Amino acid sequence: MIHSRFWITLALCTTALTGPHAQAQTTTPSTIAAEVKAELPDARTLGTSRMRFFGIDLYDAKLFAPGLKRSDYAAAPFALEIVYLRSFDGPAIAERSLKEMRRVGSISPDKEKSWLQTMRQTFPNVKSGDRITAIHKPDVGIRFFVNGLAHASINDPEFSRYFFGIWLGPNTSEPKMRNDLLAGASD
Numbered sequence: 001m002i003h004s005r006f007w008i009t010l011a012l013c014t015t016a017l018t019g020p021h022a023q024a025q026t027t028t029p030s031t032i033a034a035e036v037k038a039e040l041p042d043a044r045t046l047g048t049s050r051m052r053f054f055g056i057d058l059y060d061a062k063l064f065a066p067g068l069k070r071s072d073y074a075a076a077p078f079a080l081e082i083v084y085l086r087s088f089d090g091p092a093i094a095e096r097s098l099k100e101m102r103r104v105g106s107i108s109p110d111k112e113k114s115w116l117q118t119m120r121q122t123f124p125n126v127k128s129g130d131r132i133t134a135i136h137k138p139d140v141g142i143r144f145f146v147n148g149l150a151h152a153s154i155n156d157p158e159f160s161r162y163f164f165g166i167w168l169g170p171n172t173s174e175p176k177m178r179n180d181l182l183a184g185a186s187d
Contacts, residue, residue, distance in 0.1 A: 032044075032045065032064055033081060033131070033133055033145075033148060034148060035079075035133050035135070035145040035148055035150075036064050036079045036081070036133060036135070039077075039079065039135045039143070040064065040065065040066060040077055040078070040079055040135070042066035043064040043065055043066050043078070043079060044064065044065070044066070044184070045062060045063070045064055045184065046063045046064065046065055046068060046078075046181065046182060046183060046184035046185055047062070047063050047180050047181040047182055047183035047184055047185075048060065048061065048062045048063075048180065048181070049061050049176075049177045049180035049181055051174070051177065056086070057085040057086070058084070058085060058086055059082050059083060059084045059085055059086075060082070060083045060085065061080060061081065061082050061167065061177065061181060062080070062081045062083075062181075063078060063079070063080055063081075063167075063168075063181040063182065064078060064079040064080075064081070065077065065078035065079070065185075067186065068182070068185040068186070069185060069186050069187070070182045070185040070186065070187055071187065073164060073165075073168040073169075073182070073185075074136070074138060074157075074160070074161040074164065074165075075138055076138060077135070077136060077137055077138060078135075078136050078164075079133055079134065079135045079136070080133070080134050080136070080164060080167060080168075080181075081131060081132070081133045081134075082131070082132050082133075082134075083129070083130070083131045084126045084127065084128060084129070084130045084131075084132075085128055086128055087125070087126060087127040087128060088125070088126050089125050090120070090123040090124050090125045090126070091120050091123070093119075093123045093126070094116060094119035094120045094122075094123050095116070097119055097123075097163065097166060098112060098115060098116050098119065100166040100172075100173060101115070101162040101163060101165065101166060103165070103166075103169070103171045103172065103173060104161070104162045104165030104166070104169045104171060105162065105165075107162070115159055115162075118154060118159070121152075122144060122151070122152045122154065124146055124151070130146065130147060131146070131147050131148070132144060132145070132146055132151075133145040133148075134163070134164070136160050136164055137160075138157065139157050140155060140157060140160075141153060141154045141155040141156045141157055141159060141160045142154045142159070142160045142163060142164075167181055168181065168182065
């Protein structure tokens, strides 16, 4: 029994963001958080989705933007909000993020090392109910908010494109989630 719990816990931690058996399910739209309104005053909800792994709810995701092209998500400002439904370790989220970012495109070993270190320093441990909002600023990078409070900025446009490619890129491991999030985007 303890052995089984260990492997289940390990599987959940290593698939904190996405996984091969994860399912995205549409959730109901919500209000726009204050940090999104402040950073993107004309933003509207483009789409929502829920990440599940073997029937276990992991997080809800919402995408906000004034306007966004499905084919070129990195060209416009937008916000991705994730509300966690379970607890996850920040370093495990960082590790999984890097694995998913590799699907977006080739990353040099030096850049992988640097990005992983940056994510480990940036991503907090989260518990059920915690909300992380990531704001994409084209040609600038990402600004992170945790539970509505400014947390960190990563001024690297390439990192931003790869990071958001986890959810919005055409090579995402979760195409249904991508379609749900980009439901209100133009073609």
